[in-house]
Amino acid sequence: MIETSARVVSAESGVVRVEPATESGCGGCKSRSSCGVSGLGKYFSSTRSAIEIRCDVPVAIGEELQLSMSEGDLFKAGLLAYLLPSVMALVGAGIATTLGGGDVGAVLGAVAGFCIAFLLARWTGWAPTLSAHKTNHSTEGVTP
Structure with a gap:
């Protein structure tokens, strides 16, 4: 599983908008923006706006979620x-x-x-x- 943290920006009826909670990439070098290692980190780059995902768990704005993808x-x-x-x-x-x-x-x-x-x-x-x-x-x- 590939995982990253995201912060809830808005939540309503099973759909939440999230944005990156931390800076993307592994932090191992200065080339995080062009690194191919962080799959979800690239999706949540600092230039990307919040995205909508389905979430069945009740969450509050500002709460941190762990997003995962196989x-x-x-x-x-x-x-x-x-x-x-x-x-x-x-x-x-x-x-x-x-x-x-x-x-x-x-x-x-x-x-x-x-x-x-x-x-x-x-x-x-x-x-x-x-x-x-x-x-x-x-x-x-x-x-x-």
């Missing part, structure tokens, strides 16, 4: 966001080239393949699942 979900999201468009762009360029499109055709085929991959990713409707639970040092003292 490594498998992060891996699938990476494949869907990076690998699929790259492969489809290469396939589109290859098809256009074999059909005799030349360089311009290859570029157009790559763009078409990328767009098709983007649409496929959107049509799947899949999104990684974040689970939220209260931290042990929350203000109400409730354990997950």
